[in-house]
Amino acid sequence: MIDYDYLRPDNLEEALRLLKEYGPKAAIIAGGTDVMVKIRNTRKAPEVLVSIRGLNDLRYIDKAGDYRIGALTTHRMLEESDLVKTELSALYDGASKVGSVQVRNVATIGGNICNAAPSADTAGPLLVLDAVVFMEGPDGKRSVPITEFFTGTYRTVLKREEVLTEIRIPGEMEEFGSAYWKHSRRKAMNLPILGIAVSVKMDDQIISDVRIGLTVAAPTPVRAYKAEDFLKGRPLSDEALSEAGRIAASTECCSLRDSLRGEAWYRAEIIETYVPRMARLAAERISKRRSK
Amino acid sequence: MPDNLFVGKSIPRTIEADKVTGKAVYIDDLKRPGMLYGKILYSSHAHARIKSIDTSRAERLEGVRAVLTGRDIPDVRVGFLKDQTVLKRDVVRQYRDEVAAVAAIDPDIAAEAVRLIKVEYEQLPAVFDPYEAMKEGVPLVHEVDARGRPLKSNILPLPWKFKAGDIDQAREDSAFISKDRVSTTWVNQCCMGTSGCIAEFDQNNNLTLYDQTNVIFGHIGRITEYFEQIGLRGKKIRVVNPVVGGSFGTKLDTDIYEFIAIQLALKTRKPVKILFDREEEFFALPPRQPTVFTIEQGCDREGRLLFRHCEAVLDNGAYTSWGATTPSVMIMPMSSLYRVPNVYFKATCVYTNNIYAQAMRGYGNPQATFAVETSMDSLAEAAGIDPAEFRLINRNRPGDHTPMNLKITSCGLEECITAVKEKLDWDEKREEGRGVGMASLIHVAGGARVTKSDGHGIMIKLDEYGHVDVIESGTDQGQGSPTVISQIVAEALGVRPEDIFLTFGDTALALWDAGTHASRHTFMAGNAAIGACAKAKRQILEMAVEQIPKIIKRDFKRKKRKDPGFVEPDLDFTLIANPEDLDIRDRMIFPKKDPDHPYFKIPLTQVLRNGLHVGIGQSKVVVAEEFYDPPTEMLNWEMKGNLSMTYAFGTSGVEVEVDKETGEVKILKLVSAHDVGKAMNPTLLLGQIYGAAYTGVGYGLTEEIKVRNGRVMNPNFRDYQMLTAMDVVPIEPVIVEPMDEDGPFGAKGVGEPGLVPTAPAIANAVYNAIGVRITDLPITPEKVLKALKEKG
Amino acid sequence: MKKVSISFTLNGNSVTAEVPETWTLLKTLREYFELTGAKEGCGVGECGACTVIMDGQAINSCLCPIPEVEGRSVDTIEGLAGEDGTLHPLQDAFLKNNGVQCGYCTSGMIMSSKALLDQKPDPTEEEIRTAIAGNFCRCTGYVQIVESVEMAAKELK
Numbered sequence A: 001m002i003d004y005d006y007l008r009p010d011n012l013e014e015a016l017r018l019l020k021e022y023g024p025k026a027a028i029i030a031g032g033t034d035v036m037v038k039i040r041n042t043r044k045a046p047e048v049l050v051s052i053r054g055l056n057d058l059r060y061i062d063k064a065g066d067y068r069i070g071a072l073t074t075h076r077m078l079e080e081s082d083l084v085k086t087e088l089s090a091l092y093d094g095a096s097k098v099g100s101v102q103v104r105n106v107a108t109i110g111g112n113i114c115n116a117a118p119s120a121d122t123a124g125p126l127l128v129l130d131a132v133v134f135m136e137g138p139d140g141k142r143s144v145p146i147t148e149f150f151t152g153t154y155r156t157v158l159k160r161e162e163v164l165t166e167i168r169i170p171g172e173m174e175e176f177g178s179a180y181w182k183h184s185r186r187k188a189m190n191l192p193i194l195g196i197a198v199s200v201k202m203d204d205q206i207i208s209d210v211r212i213g214l215t216v217a218a219p220t221p222v223r224a225y226k227a228e229d230f231l232k233g234r235p236l237s238d239e240a241l242s243e244a245g246r247i248a249a250s251t252e253c254c255s256l257r258d259s260l261r262g263e264a265w266y267r268a269e270i271i272e273t274y275v276p277r278m279a280r281l282a283a284e285r286i287s288k289r290r291s292k
Numbered sequence B: 001m002p003d004n005l006f007v008g009k010s011i012p013r014t015i016e017a018d019k020v021t022g023k024a025v026y027i028d029d030l031k032r033p034g035m036l037y038g039k040i041l042y043s044s045h046a047h048a049r050i051k052s053i054d055t056s057r058a059e060r061l062e063g064v065r066a067v068l069t070g071r072d073i074p075d076v077r078v079g080f081l082k083d084q085t086v087l088k089r090d091v092v093r094q095y096r097d098e099v100a101a102v103a104a105i106d107p108d109i110a111a112e113a114v115r116l117i118k119v120e121y122e123q124l125p126a127v128f129d130p131y132e133a134m135k136e137g138v139p140l141v142h143e144v145d146a147r148g149r150p151l152k153s154n155i156l157p158l159p160w161k162f163k164a165g166d167i168d169q170a171r172e173d174s175a176f177i178s179k180d181r182v183s184t185t186w187v188n189q190c191c192m193g194t195s196g197c198i199a200e201f202d203q204n205n206n207l208t209l210y211d212q213t214n215v216i217f218g219h220i221g222r223i224t225e226y227f228e229q230i231g232l233r234g235k236k237i238r239v240v241n242p243v244v245g246g247s248f249g250t251k252l253d254t255d256i257y258e259f260i261a262i263q264l265a266l267k268t269r270k271p272v273k274i275l276f277d278r279e280e281e282f283f284a285l286p287p288r289q290p291t292v293f294t295i296e297q298g299c300d301r302e303g304r305l306l307f308r309h310c311e312a313v314l315d316n317g318a319y320t321s322w323g324a325t326t327p328s329v330m331i332m333p334m335s336s337l338y339r340v341p342n343v344y345f346k347a348t349c350v351y352t353n354n355i356y357a358q359a360m361r362g363y364g365n366p367q368a369t370f371a372v373e374t375s376m377d378s379l380a381e382a383a384g385i386d387p388a389e390f391r392l393i394n395r396n397r398p399g400d401h402t403p404m405n406l407k408i409t410s411c412g413l414e415e416c417i418t419a420v421k422e423k424l425d426w427d428e429k430r431e432e433g434r435g436v437g438m439a440s441l442i443h444v445a446g447g448a449r450v451t452k453s454d455g456h457g458i459m460i461k462l463d464e465y466g467h468v469d470v471i472e473s474g475t476d477q478g479q480g481s482p483t484v485i486s487q488i489v490a491e492a493l494g495v496r497p498e499d500i501f502l503t504f505g506d507t508a509l510a511l512w513d514a515g516t517h518a519s520r521h522t523f524m525a526g527n528a529a530i531g532a533c534a535k536a537k538r539q540i541l542e543m544a545v546e547q548i549p550k551i552i553k554r555d556f557k558r559k560k561r562k563d564p565g566f567v568e569p570d571l572d573f574t575l576i577a578n579p580e581d582l583d584i585r586d587r588m589i590f591p592k593k594d595p596d597h598p599y600f601k602i603p604l605t606q607v608l609r610n611g612l613h614v615g616i617g618q619s620k621v622v623v624a625e626e627f628y629d630p631p632t633e634m635l636n637w638e639m640k641g642n643l644s645m646t647y648a649f650g651t652s653g654v655e656v657e658v659d660k661e662t663g664e665v666k667i668l669k670l671v672s673a674h675d676v677g678k679a680m681n682p683t684l685l686l687g688q689i690y691g692a693a694y695t696g697v698g699y700g701l702t703e704e705i706k707v708r709n710g711r712v713m714n715p716n717f718r719d720y721q722m723l724t725a726m727d728v729v730p731i732e733p734v735i736v737e738p739m740d741e742d743g744p745f746g747a748k749g750v751g752e753p754g755l756v757p758t759a760p761a762i763a764n765a766v767y768n769a770i771g772v773r774i775t776d777l778p779i780t781p782e783k784v785l786k787a788l789k790e791k792g
Numbered sequence C: 001m002k003k004v005s006i007s008f009t010l011n012g013n014s015v016t017a018e019v020p021e022t023w024t025l026l027k028t029l030r031e032y033f034e035l036t037g038a039k040e041g042c043g044v045g046e047c048g049a050c051t052v053i054m055d056g057q058a059i060n061s062c063l064c065p066i067p068e069v070e071g072r073s074v075d076t077i078e079g080l081a082g083e084d085g086t087l088h089p090l091q092d093a094f095l096k097n098n099g100v101q102c103g104y105c106t107s108g109m110i111m112s113s114k115a116l117l118d119q120k121p122d123p124t125e126e127e128i129r130t131a132i133a134g135n136f137c138r139c140t141g142y143v144q145i146v147e148s149v150e151m152a153a154k155e156l157k
């Protein structure tokens, strides 16, 4: 039978203490949209759920030099933030496409990346925004770049007794335009067949810097570095973008697989199609913002 | 005739206000005293021998009241071909085979107990592809038939065959011929309310089954038969229907879980509820089955169809429910959609170790129409004729007798095709990647005599306050019947919709009904209601003839007492001498010749009250019933016969835009034109059209149950791609109203038609847009892109 | 199983539920308070039939652990009509405009719509569709539901 104790600390110290006390018996629950589903589907639960929903200090979006997003920030808050929409557009694209309004009202960005599903909709955007993940545990605070955060499917560097506290995006990303495409068969309530995030920095018509992030393209969300290298310094032209798409879709950048939701060859096509489309959208966005 | 007060008007669904306030009681919400909860253990293999079942741990779990396996109950065969048992004793033939069941005081305990049951299997070779299954030497899904005779093949003993005219000659005479192979896949009905029932026995072993069904009387026959074999001969059965959270075909048969609930209730002597969760709804409920068609058609130089030849293979799954009878409905579009004199159709149902199938909105029609309408476009192209023009040339017309002996009475197909052409700017030149397509349909719309009786009963009684109880033998699964029936009764009886109290779905109260399926309810219940109302009205008017003079005279006496100078007016009582002279409208009785007569126009309630409280031995109540069984025919051995009083026609037209880089198909516009006879309630009618068209778009583009080696891989809404509100389909409905002479107030059935032609219309539009034809549903981006690449 | 005592505001009234700690808000509403308007169409956040409003936001009550409801304010379909039975404009519009057929999705659909209208009294069609994207309906094709919400929005103004 499903049975657990449900603890609701109201500050981080208390949460960390409980996690330490219960050790392997305990698990964190934030919005619960992954945790509750897993409990129901597997009919198994940890002995103790430590709910961090009461840690209201971890719910914020602001910009003080860097962009700072509290781990408990919901997708709905991201979706409704003008700052996110205009300056971190890819993250807006991702967060606003998660599940439904009901899910977005409770599901958190922290939960999304800690759950580390290959399909997580904020992972691609965070990859191309150079996000840094901050964690706190019994041994203090630490941070890792998002590129090092995911260690496998549903696995991260996070230790059992640690809480993810903040996601920080360098202020320099202000110079980038970004966009994320969630490719799915219907327009809502879907996990992506593939996710493509692109951020670009433009120097007139030349791509001076670029990041490409792919989800459901490998066991973890990945950056398509080879494609990025190719694009840097090139003009935003059909040829350059198409070639970047091809490189991104190749085994040099990802390891596509057939699954229930889509076949590998199709995923490759989508990468080839959407790396250019998203790059253009990202460029358009930054130039629009510039002209304002 | 004065205008209708209610029929034809968009009366709100006020009578269903419980559904917007959370008060409506669905099977989910229903509880009985002492009720237990049942859960089922399903097979973990597609084909295996059960070596042993250990239920001991489940039995020991606190709160468990019964654990049953096939060994604990009589091994009685059930189902359409009696090819399965309730709990499987020796062999499982599909993943959804019911192996054991538990009743417990709480659903979670029951689920936990099911997990504790250990079954040892010995795997058997399985077969999943129907073509493979037809070959010799493959594993047999069933070794013996219902009577224990050995079987040699996986082909079902249900040879569906239809022949009319001379195909060979027609083929020779044809100037143009097209040949296609098309296929459709499994789709789930996706009722938002999952399946469930409560079985409850009284002390004398009579059963009350609270059940989420749309064929309440169907259960009685099947369960009676079951009872006879398990030692409950002669026991009575009452089926009570709570509000049904969608049906769409799922509840036509008595499913295994219903028999299991009965067995658990027998064992525990307590009411037992089984309610499916969503996962079960996806893998343990029979869906619409996959079908492969090879279809050939030919026409002459002028584009007149000369023949249609089609062979179908249906993946029947491991057992037989109504899914295996869908070919009987396929024959209708095969033989009668468009004028075609020579027809051959053959359908073969094949056992496999896949999940088995049931009915779904449209029955076999969406599958068959996908084949016919795909082929119509191919042939039009071969003949060099515009596809719309080609359909107009071959359209059905009023007065036609089709090769299946369907007698077409009213037929608005021409108007439907024309409307679609116009609304889509059919002949317009379009941008690259855009295209239009259309498809039409024929469907039963005046009942469907699939069993010997196609009857429907209604009972009406009035109390002295003018309240009307209508006891309907159908069910309400959302189709709008409570509102529409109350409109009809109000109109026919002369009362108001708000005077009516409807009771649906109780076999103890209602007369018989063949089922709320086959788009038959409005037509059948409407006609029955009109009949019952006429009888009730007659009784009221007879009462009125007796009572009105008395009422008036009493009134005069009273007036005289108050005012001795009152002079009695000279009244012409011949105006109300006979019931025929009177009518009722809007709660008032009045003489037809002088509707606003100052004395003879009297409230209905006054007459009813006087008729009831009249004095010793003369008291009367008004009660009437009508059992309407239309003069239609059952299909004969050649599968011919006019099984419905009338037929619905319609055309879907679609404009699409295809993204050639991703293969995605976007619907820019969907015109859904339907011949409905007469719109009883225009707003509700649109709801049927929108809903059905939407499901049709899902059928065409996104929905499929993915079955791999017999197992359902996507038993949830996350991966089963039913459309959301964000997947906007701009639907433009067109209502064609030819007024059907047999329909109630001219109406025909409309429940299923909207779904039928949508998918082929999309496929044809995709072809028009990009020149590749996707012949297997759904038309996924992967298929489109692959086809585009192959085309180069 | 350990029981907890959870106090919150339910449809405007202060209530306390004594239920097992592992129950969800949906189960508590249906089993403890016998408010069966919210339905379990899937139990895993995928259908929206269980939608209620918590502190002004539409949520899936099937995913909400009951301890999280402590001190909060929950509104369900049962609290929408007036005490005298007067329907809320949304309920009325759903009846008038055929936004309801079988009715199984309706409680959730109306609660999602209400959360939207409370925040945005004058929503666009796109906003309405976004608000109900997590509420599946098999009967209506959504068209008349969207129209019902539009009608109610006008009525509420």
Ligand SMILES: Cc1cc2nc3c(=O)[nH]c(=O)nc-3n(C[C@H](O)[C@H](O)[C@H](O)COP(=O)(O)OP(=O)(O)OC[C@H]3O[C@@H](n4cnc5c(N)ncnc54)[C@H](O)[C@@H]3O)c2cc1C
Pocket: A027, A028, A029, A030, A031, A032, A033, A034, A035, A036, A037, A052, A071, A072, A097, A098, A099, A100, A103, A106, A107, A108, A109, A110, A111, A112, A113, A114, A115, A119, A120, A121, A122, A158, A162, A163, A164, A165, A189, A190, A191, A192, C044, C045, C046
């Ligand atoms: C119907 C439905 C639709 C969905 N659609 C999408 C979708 O479209 N795209 C998508 O990406 N996801 C989707 N999801 C998944 C889910 O909603 C997201 O992953 C969500 O962001 C998880 O956040 P949460 O707060 O609910 O996480 P929880 O379920 O509370 O936690 C998830 C995991 O992260 C851990 N965790 C959470 N917060 C922290 C923290 N601060 N520190 C350390 N560990 C932590 C938990 O222990 C758990 O392992 C969907 C879920 C549902 C039910």
Ligand code: FES
Pocket: C039, C040, C041, C042, C043, C044, C045, C046, C047, C048, C049, C050, C051, C060, C061, C062, C063
């Ligand atoms: S029951 Fe909660 S979303 Fe389906």
Ligand code: FES
Pocket: B192, B245, B246, B478, C099, C100, C101, C102, C103, C104, C105, C106, C136, C137, C138, C139, C140
């Ligand atoms: S009205 Fe039936 S599911 Fe929406």
